[in-house]
Amino acid sequence: MTTAKRTIITPPAGIGMPPFRELWGAREVFWRFGTRDIVLRYRQTVVGIAWVIIQPLVAAGLFSIVFGQVADLPSQGVPYLVFSFAGVLAWNLFEGVISRSSASLVANQSLVSKVFFPRMLVPLSTVLSVLLDFAVACGLLAVLLIVFGVAPGWGLLLLPVWLLAAVMFALGVGLAASAMMVKYRDVGYVLPWFTQVLFFATPVAYSLEAVPADLEWLFQINPLTWLMECFRWSILDLYAPPVWQMFGVVGVGLLVLVAGTMVFQKMERGFADVI
């Protein structure tokens, strides 16, 4: 018994880094939470996994009608459906991680107030189910690419990098939001509205080409624009975004993740008292 590692608990002080060793030790919780979310979502829905395909397909279809046909916006020579589907895919990944991770702590409040485990695993584990959705939708994208005869270039090799950047970016926001939602539930109402605004402020359903020249700087300073451009470039072999944006997107992702982690760490130990 004396060989076991001792743990010293002291009052919370300052901002610390997360206890990586403890997180790693409890990786089983991460895995179980993630698979629980997946199992629950598919077990009792009739359409099951098809839903993950239908939703972005309908969204992309609508965009290609509204923006492509009605507004007659350009899509850089790619069929509008494919063009907007690629955007929706990346956006769903980003938005899905934010919305699911931010709501996760409050949704599991009975656990937070009754059992100890590294709480960060709750928002982190939501990534698993979002990634599964992403993978399924990617399958459909592959079909669309073949059907419409669009071939990705060598930029496809960098897709995992953009994927990682998007997840880091979204997780940073989600971690901070989930921690704040423990105390202030209205974060849960503000956040969807906020992402909705971002959705239209970012070239997801339309191309950067369609943006008037005098407004373009506004879009160019939005890191989500960089993300979308990088994704589309990798998948559809369009013109490449500037190199600084490629590095920028990874840098911003890292930065937001670290900031979100710190906010979470700062608030974590009070969770059980206020949830």
Added chain:
Amino acid sequence: MRDTAISVEHLTKVYRINRRTAHIDRITDAIVDVLRNPTRRPEYDEFHALNDISLDIPWGEALGIVGRNGAGKSTLLKLLTRITAPTTGLIDLGGRVGSLLEVGTGFHPELTGRENIYLNGALLGMTRKEIKRRFDEIVDFSGVERFLDTPVKRYSSGMYVRLAFSVAAHLETEILAIDEVLAVGDAEFQRKSLQKMKDVARDGRTVLYVSHQPQTVVNLCTSAIYLDKGRLLYSGSVDGAMHEYRSSFSRLRTEQVEAYRRPGTGQIRLDGVRVENQQQNPDDDVVVELSLPPAPDMVGDYFVSCHVDDINGTSIVQCDSRAVGQWFTPAQAHRPVLRIKNLWLKPGQYSIKVSVCQAGILDTWEGADTFEVLPHYPYPELTSEEALKAGIVLADFTYEASS
């Protein structure tokens, strides 16, 4: 480096209740509030849930934590299991702490028994390897093997609780914290659970046990501490702690004679509670005389509720005047007499707790009076202790022999 299972130094937990902003739980409100009063410092009401606790718990000990409601028992357990953080002080844990604070926490109704074992085990701090190794034992102990692949929402509450307990009971953590869970399942399962907990302590691991049923503390624990209003007043043998716990009732009794010290709104205060027979036989009626002054300012009728509590503070019976349709008008004084018939109390000390209520509680008087039931058993035959030991009350029973 210490060689204790748990060492606690000057542990204090303060809950701050912001007097002004207790109602604020929206960001917009918080912002508006700051804008309105940018210079005002927040005012807090401080509540010391735990106050300067120092304690060493050696390995292999089954430690009982006793105390009245609000003494800080559960807070202490929450701190030791790291659910909440201390305000000041230090906790030094000699190993992993597994907790069993509420049976079935972390169970998801839609998941099957098997999936829940893995999820719950992981939450309680087991690695996958550990769960796999103990899986058969867990299933075997719970006795639900036939329903392993059924969602637990279809389980009976008994099965649910047994499975949940089994997972926690097979934790391999060096320290195990338990909050009032042994009172689950049928008698057989309770016995098994208690035995399991004793085995854990015998292995040289340490068990922390909080209970509101002191009897289980006596059965399970090898030492105990007594908490009162967040302070550690006794640490040592189980008997010693139980003695402190029991005598706290008489201290409370003398305190509560003064009406203003009692909880409740105070719109009306009992001015007398008297048990007719201070010493009585088990089969006598319990007769309690209450005395209530008029409260002319009060609107609406009120009712009273009278409990008979045993020496450990367990309520044996609740006699609520609503149940028999009796309400009282506050305009005049009342001297109701409560007569409890056909209740056979076991020999021992009992106390009366009376609450006067309307929408909320107006007055609560714990230990308003006491009485003793003498060991005159109302049965026709003299028998050994063994024949009368189990149970909480006696009963008027017969055996009809079939011929």
